[in-house]
Amino acid sequence: MTSVIEAQGLGMRYGRRWALQDCTLDIPAGHVVGLVGPNGAGKTTFLNLTVGQMAPTAGSIRVLGSRPADTTAQLAKVGFVAQDTPTYAGLTVAEHLRLGARLNPGWDAALAAARIRDLGLDPAQRAGKLSGGQRAQLALTLGIAKRPELLVLDEPVAALDPLARREFLQSLMEAAAEHEFSVVMSSHLVSDLERVCDYLVVLVGSRVQLAGEVDELLATHHLLSGPRRDPGTLPAGVHVVSASHTDRQSTLLVRTGTPIRDPEWTVSQVSMEDLVLAHMSRPATAGDDRTPALEVQK
Amino acid sequence: MIWLTWRQFRVQAGVVFAALAVLGVALAVTGPAMADEYADGMKACTAQGDCGPFTGQFIEDHTSLFVAFSIIVLLLPAIIGMFWGAPLVAREFEAGTHRLVWNQSVPRTRWLVVKISLVGLAAMVAAGLASLAVGWWASPFDQALAVRIPRFAPELFDARGIVPVGFAAFAFALGLTVGILVRRTVPAVAVTLALFAVVQVAVPLAVRPHLAEPARVTTAITADNISGLMIGSGGRMSVMVDLSQPGGWILSNETVDAAGKVVGAMPESVSAKCTPDGSQTGGIRMRDECYTNISQLGYRQQVIYHPAGRYWAFQWAETAIFLVLALGLAAFSFWWIRRRPA
Numbered sequence: 001m002t003s004v005i006e007a008q009g010l011g012m013r014y015g016r017r018w019a020l021q022d023c024t025l026d027i028p029a030g031h032v033v034g035l036v037g038p039n040g041a042g043k044t045t046f047l048n049l050t051v052g053q054m055a056p057t058a059g060s061i062r063v064l065g066s067r068p069a070d071t072t073a074q075l076a077k078v079g080f081v082a083q084d085t086p087t088y089a090g091l092t093v094a095e096h097l098r099l100g101a102r103l104n105p106g107w108d109a110a111l112a113a114a115r116i117r118d119l120g121l122d123p124a125q126r127a128g129k130l131s132g133g134q135r136a137q138l139a140l141t142l143g144i145a146k147r148p149e150l151l152v153l154d155e156p157v158a159a160l161d162p163l164a165r166r167e168f169l170q171s172l173m174e175a176a177a178e179h180e181f182s183v184v185m186s187s188h189l190v191s192d193l194e195r196v197c198d199y200l201v202v203l204v205g206s207r208v209q210l211a212g213e214v215d216e217l218l219a220t221h222h223l224l225s226g227p228r229r230d231p232g233t234l235p236a237g238v239h240v241v242s243a244s245h246t247d248r249q250s251t252l253l254v255r256t257g258t259p260i261r262d263p264e265w266t267v268s269q270v271s272m273e274d275l276v277l278a279h280m281s282r283p284a285t286a287g288d289d290r291t292p293a294l295e296v297q298k
Numbered sequence: 299m300i301w302l303t304w305r306q307f308r309v310q311a312g313v314v315f316a317a318l319a320v321l322g323v324a325l326a327v328t329g330p331a332m333a334d335e336y337a338d339g340m341k342a343c344t345a346q347g348d349c350g351p352f353t354g355q356f357i358e359d360h361t362s363l364f365v366a367f368s369i370i371v372l373l374l375p376a377i378i379g380m381f382w383g384a385p386l387v388a389r390e391f392e393a394g395t396h397r398l399v400w401n402q403s404v405p406r407t408r409w410l411v412v413k414i415s416l417v418g419l420a421a422m423v424a425a426g427l428a429s430l431a432v433g434w435w436a437s438p439f440d441q442a443l444a445v446r447i448p449r450f451a452p453e454l455f456d457a458r459g460i461v462p463v464g465f466a467a468f469a470f471a472l473g474l475t476v477g478i479l480v481r482r483t484v485p486a487v488a489v490t491l492a493l494f495a496v497v498q499v500a501v502p503l504a505v506r507p508h509l510a511e512p513a514r515v516t517t518a519i520t521a522d523n524i525s526g527l528m529i530g531s532g533g534r535m536s537v538m539v540d541l542s543q544p545g546g547w548i549l550s551n552e553t554v555d556a557a558g559k560v561v562g563a564m565p566e567s568v569s570a571k572c573t574p575d576g577s578q579t580g581g582i583r584m585r586d587e588c589y590t591n592i593s594q595l596g597y598r599q600q601v602i603y604h605p606a607g608r609y610w611a612f613q614w615a616e617t618a619i620f621l622v623l624a625l626g627l628a629a630f631s632f633w634w635i636r637r638r639p640a
Contacts, residue, residue: 051401075403082397088306089393096307102301138397146403174634253380 002062004150004182005050011058012045022298025182029149031213032176034197035186036276043186044083047154049254050078060268064149075189076106079148081156085139089128093121095107104146108270111179112145115171124259133164140168144175151176153185157192169196176192185239187298190273200272202279210279214272223276224252224265235262242278253278299412303389307417310382314374316425321370321428332360336438337616353442367432374428375465376494378421378453383473384486386413387631391481410635417551418470425466433458436506450547452502459613469494471627478631485614493525501616504612507549509615511607515541515602516554518593521584533566545606556596564597607612 003026010023020042027033035043048054049061061067065073077119087096093116101107119137127135136156143151153172157165173196176183187193194198199219202210208218217266221241229252232242238256245251253270260267262273270278315543338357344350385411390396400406440449440458449458458464472494477486517523519537526538552560572588604612 048455053400069401072403072405073406075401078401080397080401082401084392084394086398088395088398091305099302099399100402103299103399103404105403115439219383224447 002029002065003027003062004031004033005184006062007059008061009059010046010056010061012042012048012049012054013057013149018206020049020203023208025201025208025211027201027211029064029182030180032173032183032197033185033197033205034187034193034200034214035184035201036190036193036280037186037203038189038280042206043188043203044154044230046183046203047080047152047186051078051152072105072163077147077149078105079143079146079151081136081139081151081153083154085136085156087127087130087135087138090126092124092126093130093138094123096127096142097123100145102144106147108147111147112141115141115144116184117214122168124146131164133160133168136164136168140175141171143244144179147179148181150182150184152181155188157187158189165192169194170173172196173210190276194272200276202276204280205248209282210276218270218272220257221253221255221270223268223270224250224254224260224272225268226250226265229264233249234247241275243280293294299408300416302399303412303416303531307382307420310385311420314377314382315352318428318431319425321367322431325367327432328363329435332435333438336442353445356442357439357446360439364436366469367435368454371425371428371432371462374425375421375462376470376491376498378424379428379469379486379490379494382417382421383397383470384477384490385483386417386474386477387550387635388477388481388483388486391478392483392512395397397593399534406635414474414631417465418624418628421466421470422463425462426460428461429458429460444545446553448545448547448606450545450604450612452506452547455502455506455547455612456498459610460617461613461620464617464624467624468497468620468621468627471624471631472497475627480632488610505619506612507604509612510604512549512604513546514600514602514604516558516598519553519597519599520589521586524584527572527584528562529569529572533569534563535566535569535572536563537599539601541601541603543606546603548601550600550602552589552600553597554600560600561597564592564595568592568595 005025005027006027007023010025011018012020023042023046024181026089035046037043049056050063050068052063052067052074057127063074064077066078068073068078076136088099091099097109097112099115100112101109115137115227119134121130121134127138130138136245140153140156143153169192172183174184175181185197198214200210200212200214201208208244226249228245228248229253231243231250231278233281234240234252234254237258238254238260241253243250243252253274310420310603314418325638339352339356340349353594368593376444380384387396390399399409401523416553424475436458443454455461466522473490476490478492480486494615517539519539523542524537527535528537529535537553543546552562553564555561568588568591572584574585
């Protein structure tokens with residue numbers, strides 16, 4: 001299977017601060033990838049590197065097999081809905097579509113027009129007068145109608161109300177299914193991604209903390225609860241992601257390839273939210289984050 | 299890309315070119331009458347033998363319009379830099395729309411090429427038209443004024459000929475570059491204005507005089523060539539003389555002593571003998587004793603100047619300098635846009 005994003009030791013530094021460090025990833029095509037992490041974890045930096053808005057300080061990144069934004073052909077293959085879904089306030093909806101048609105060789109005018117009609121947007125309306133949800137939908141339309149192989153979205157629903165949020169994600173999913181493009185989307189809210197993503201990348205403190213297919217991650221993570229005991233007594237191959245203890249009881253979130261058979265533990269399913277939160281609260285250290293990330297990718 | 303650039307630029311372009319159209323109408327309405335008045339007046343006064351009073355009156359009558367129109371030509375490059383150049387990219391950065399447009403299937407360098415070419419060309423055309431139209435309108439006035447202020451003088455040089463085109467190109471590129479670096483429109487406009495004002499003042503003072511080695515003449519101070527005389531405190535007297543060939547740009551006009559050393563002013567012993575000869579014909583009329591005394595003491599006048607014949611060479615040289623600077627700034631913008639993060 002081909003990769004949409006291959007990153008090798010990717011890093012980006014602003015002045016003296018590393019916004020992204022030592023990022024090694026290989027994301028296969030055909031997924032809806034969720035990029036989660038707290039604010040300032042490097043999500044926007046990673047996405048900007050992916051679409052070639054900027055060049056990395058260290059390492060390399062290849063998107064759909066080529067260097068990002070290197071050529072017109074590469075630009076045409078990758079759609080981008082930037083943070084805050086920017087649009088030209090003074091241009092009308094119709095003029096935005098004209099912009100898309102003029103600047104993209106693969107522009108699908110029929111698709112764009114149909115989407116605007118379905119959304120109920122007035123083509124003569126200036127983008128500055130649209131609601132946040134409508135503006136996001138317009139930006140998404142520009143991204144989709146260029147018919148990319150990969151659509152990158154940076155916090156597209158962060159500023160939207162819950163209803164607009166759901167509608168946006170729904171239309172994104174419909175388009176992705178219909179036109180078969182891969183999606184990489186960032187959010188600091190797991191609940192947004194939970195519904196739509198089948199691949200997850202967790203960024204914490206400028207490093208990749210976890211990456212893998214959602215099904216596989218959920219199958220290998222378990223929540224254990226039982227009488228208080230030292231996590232060190234767990235069998236080899238069981239990796240404790242997070243642990244909390246009361247006087248009597250221990251609750252552990254663990255990752256393991258083998259089933260837990262110890263009758264002392266009550267084993268339960270983890271939700272994606274638990275899983276992400278556990279990994280986000282784990283301190284990001286250079287030695288710690290790499291092994292699990294690579295493990296899950298296999 | 300041309301469509302988008304034009305779509306974003308058309309309001310600003312419309313405002314400036316509409317203003318220029320209004321200016322054109324004003325020039326067309328007032329110009330021919332003024333030219334006729336000058337031609338008739340000159341014919342009449344030449345017949346009488348003295349055109350001084352006529353040109354004096356003519357200049358006085360038309361000064362306010364002349365100053366207003368000339369200021370428009372001088373200000374236009376600054377306006378272009380502030381309102382066409384500075385917002386061109388800064389506005390995109392400010393609204394985040396560069397992240398939208400840079401991810402269409404057009405490399406950002408081409409995006410910038412189209413923007414710079416279209417708006418830069420419009421800037422040069424606007425300035426060229428304004429200079430041409432005002433130059434046409436003002437030609438009788440310029441002729442009348444030439445005795446006092448030749449077109450080579452700094453007051454007029456920047457508002458005539460092709461130099462406004464160079465200024466406009468430079469101001470545009472300056473605004474563009476400042477906008478790219480500052481990334482916010484209003485501060486970029488302010489910085490552009492400040493920098494451009496510095497350049498517009500510094501060039502005539504510090505750069506233009508050195509475009510060629512100035513000519514210098516040292517001449518006797520006579521009743522015929524003296525053009526100004528001032529007696530200051532303690533009876534110290536300073537004078538100015540006219541060049542035998544008019545129209546030059548005079549950089550300095552100073553008295554030198556017998557040793558050739560520049561003296562700011564001549565001592566009281568000189569001014570004591572310089573008293574008016576009593577005639578009422580206007581201008582400076584000193585008794586002959588004054589001039590013979592000056593020449594006996596060895597005082598002469600040294601004038602450093604650029605001759606009138608260099609006017610177009612200077613126009614071209616200064617325009618070329620500004621065009622090269624503008625290209626340099628544009629090249630820097632490219633390099634910056636290519637390598638800098640969004």
